[in-house]
Amino acid sequence: MIETAPGRLIVTAPLVMDNACKLLAAGCSALQPGEQVIDLGRVTEADSSALAVMLGWLRAAESLHPKSASCGARSTVKFANIPAGVRSLAELYGITELLPLA
Numbered sequence: 001m002i003e004t005a006p007g008r009l010i011v012t013a014p015l016v017m018d019n020a021c022k023l024l025a026a027g028c029s030a031l032q033p034g035e036q037v038i039d040l041g042r043v044t045e046a047d048s049s050a051l052a053v054m055l056g057w058l059r060a061a062e063s064l065h066p067k068s069a070s071c072g073a074r075s076t077v078k079f080a081n082i083p084a085g086v087r088s089l090a091e092l093y094g095i096t097e098l099l100p101l102a
Contacts, residue, residue: 002026010039015050015086024053028060033075036061037102041081050086054079054099078102 001023003010009030013019027038038057043050061075080102082090090096 002030004030007032007035008037008039010042012042014045015040015043015053015083016045016047017049020049020053024056027053027057031057031061031064031075031077033064035076035078037078037080039080039102040083040086043081043083046083046086048089050083051089051093051095054086055095058098058100076100 001011001013001019003012009027011023011027013023015023038054040046040050058077061077064075078100082099082101087096090099
């Protein structure tokens with residue numbers, strides 16, 4: 001479902017409703033301190049649940065390592081290779097600015 005590489009999480013499963021909960025959990029488990037690029041280039045199928053999963057990963061990264069002056073380790077997420085259909089949905093819903101790009 002998700003392969004890991006230094007600073008990178010590579011999604012290899014369809015980002016659809018049937019996989020949403022499993023992908024959300026797998027991504028949250030794989031998050032590490034520092035910048036994480038979540039690469040969606042190998043996603044062959046995606047629906048609107050992809051946006052919910054992506055926003056969930058962003059929330060999880062913030063809660064793992066709060067952004068505060070006293071916390072040296074910080075986790076941030078950026079997305080690479082977002083499928084065109086998911087980008088279109090994000091534009092339609094007016095949330096493109098919530099999805100940081102790598």
